[in-house]
Amino acid sequence: MKNLKISKQLILLVVGLMIAFAIATFLQVRSSVDAIYKERYDMLRAEVQSAVSVLKQYQAKVAAGEMTLEDAQKQAYATVNAMKYDPDGYFFGYDYDVKMVFHYDASKVGQVNKGQPDSKGKLYREELVKLGQQGGGLVEYYSTAKPGQPVGDYRKSAYALAFDPWKVVVSTGVYMDDLDAQVNDKILAALSGSIVLFFFAIVAAYLVIRGISNPLKDVHTALQAVAEEDVSIAIPHTSMNNEVGMMAKATQSLQEKIRERHAMSEREAAQQLALESERETNLR
Numbered sequence: 001m002k003n004l005k006i007s008k009q010l011i012l013l014v015v016g017l018m019i020a021f022a023i024a025t026f027l028q029v030r031s032s033v034d035a036i037y038k039e040r041y042d043m044l045r046a047e048v049q050s051a052v053s054v055l056k057q058y059q060a061k062v063a064a065g066e067m068t069l070e071d072a073q074k075q076a077y078a079t080v081n082a083m084k085y086d087p088d089g090y091f092f093g094y095d096y097d098v099k100m101v102f103h104y105d106a107s108k109v110g111q112v113n114k115g116q117p118d119s120k121g122k123l124y125r126e127e128l129v130k131l132g133q134q135g136g137g138l139v140e141y142y143s144t145a146k147p148g149q150p151v152g153d154y155r156k157s158a159y160a161l162a163f164d165p166w167k168v169v170v171s172t173g174v175y176m177d178d179l180d181a182q183v184n185d186k187i188l189a190a191l192s193g194s195i196v197l198f199f200f201a202i203v204a205a206y207l208v209i210r211g212i213s214n215p216l217k218d219v220h221t222a223l224q225a226v227a228e229e230d231v232s233i234a235i236p237h238t239s240m241n242n243e244v245g246m247m248a249k250a251t252q253s254l255q256e257k258i259r260e261r262h263a264m265s266e267r268e269a270a271q272q273l274a275l276e277s278e279r280e281t282n283l284r
Contacts, residue, residue, distance in 0.1 A: 006216065025194050077102035099112045139159075142154065
């Protein structure tokens with residue numbers, strides 16, 4: 001490292017700083033992305049827990065003898081079916097055999113969905129039921145249908161939690177493409193900002209490196225000339241107030257000493273010539 005030119009050392013420093021900045025930006029963006037998705041996942045969990053609490057309230061009435069189990073389930077499912085949240089959220093429930101127990105679309109109630117994968121081949125319903133019985137969990141899957149959109153693959157996230165007294169798994173899911181778009185916009189904004197900053201950093205680094213290396217080259221050239229006892233050259237950058245200026249002033253001082261030595265040598269030569277001339281005159 002010590003043997004590298006100053007310009008190369010500065011380049012390495014700038015590159016190192018830019019790499020560190022890129023890593024910091026990546027970590028910050030990833031943290032922001034994780035926070036965005038976590039907020040959505042926490043919302044799904046909270047909504048399902050709210051729906052399960054409705055079932056618990058009706059089960060308490062059954063335990064108190066105020067309602068029959070059948071009436072309690074009928075009213076509880078109707079209440080949960082009426083519950084909605086943004087964006088376009090609703091609830092549905094499977095029994096432990098993956099049969100639809102309740103859904104706002106009554107035509108789907110009673111359907112057995114076991115063994116029916118999503119467009120990617122994932123048996124997400126079975127996974128929802130399994131995770132629900134294990135204390136709750138999230139499942140990612142794809143739906144080919146989305147209201148107001150053409151047929152395609154739309155990513156969804158669902159959360160499920162079992163209500164064991166009724167052997168039912170309460171679930172809810174939302175489309176994630178809006179969140180994915182938000183995340184992509186954030187990543188693009190961060191990437192664009194990093195590219196712009198990187199460009200300006202490169203330009204600034206180039207100017208700084210040139211502002212240091214060029215004066216150093218000029219002083220080095222002058223120093224070589226002075227070393228060859230050329231006192232006619234003007235020493236550049238003596239007006240600078242940094243280390244380059246200090247080197248230039250030192251070179252100028254050396255030049256002055258050499259100039260004085262030359263002048264002294266010239267005076268001594270002149271004096272010697274005068275003495276020899278006087279000696280020749282006296283001999284005549």
